[in-house]
Amino acid sequence: MNDSIIQTYTGKLINPFEIKEEDISIYDIAHSLSMQCRFNGNTKRFYSIAEHSINVSSVLKEMGLSYKTQLLGLLHDASEAYLSDVPSPVKKYLPDYLSLEGKLTTSICMALHPQYWDLTVSDLYLVNVIDEEITVFEGRYFLGGDIWDEMETVVLTSLNFCNDYTEEYFENMFLTYYHTLWKEIINEQATDRGRDK
Numbered sequence: 001m002n003d004s005i006i007q008t009y010t011g012k013l014i015n016p017f018e019i020k021e022e023d024i025s026i027y028d029i030a031h032s033l034s035m036q037c038r039f040n041g042n043t044k045r046f047y048s049i050a051e052h053s054i055n056v057s058s059v060l061k062e063m064g065l066s067y068k069t070q071l072l073g074l075l076h077d078a079s080e081a082y083l084s085d086v087p088s089p090v091k092k093y094l095p096d097y098l099s100l101e102g103k104l105t106t107s108i109c110m111a112l113h114p115q116y117w118d119l120t121v122s123d124l125y126l127v128n129v130i131d132e133e134i135t136v137f138e139g140r141y142f143l144g145g146d147i148w149d150e151m152e153t154v155v156l157t158s159l160n161f162c163n164d165y166t167e168e169y170f171e172n173m174f175l176t177y178y179h180t181l182w183k184e185i186i187n188e189q190a191t192d193r194g195r196d197k
Contacts, residue, residue: 068123114182
C-alpha cells in the first residue's frame with residue numbers, strides 16, 4: 001500500500017497529498033473533528049475541533065453575516081480531519097504542513113461549499129478574526145493563565161461554552177450546521193436566479 005494513504009472513518013483510502021473531490025466526505029470531517037481535542041489535549045475538559053468550528057460559525061451568525069461566511073467558519077479547520085491539529089506556535093515553523101493545509105482547505109471548500117467561488121477576501125478575513133478571538137476565550141476558559149488574560153479582543157467581549165456533551169453530540173451538531181447552511185445557500189441561489197429571469 002502507498003505509504004501516503006490514510007483510512008478515514010467511512011472507510012475511504014485517500015492520499016492527502018493528492019486528494020480528489022470524491023475522497024472528501026462531510027461525515028469523515030465531522031467525525032474526525034469531534035474526536036480531536038484542541039490545544040494538543042492540554043485542556044481542563046475535552047474540547048473538540050468540531051465544537052470550536054461550531055462556535056466560529058455561530059458567532060458569525062450572531063454578527064449577522066451571510067450563510068456563505070458562516071459555512072466557511074464551520075469548515076475553516078476541516079483539513080485537520082486529514083492532517084490532525086498542530087498547535088499554531090509550532091505550525092508556523094512547518095512550511096510544508098502550511099502549504100498542504102492550504103491546498104486541502106481549498107479542495108474541501110470546493111467540494112463542500114456551494115458558494116466557494118463567491119467568497120471574498122473580506123469573508124476570509126472575518127473568519128480569521130473570529131477564529132483568533134474565540135481562541136483567546138478558549139484559552140482563558142480551558143487552560144487559564146496570564147498569557148490568555150493579557151490578550152485583547154476587538155470584536156468579542158464574552159463567549160459561553162457548552163458542558164457535559166459527548167463527542168457524538170458535537171459530531172451530529174456539526175453535520176446539522178453543515179446541512180442547514182448548505183440548504184440555505186442553495187435556496188438563496190435559487191431565489192436570486194428567479195429574480196434574474
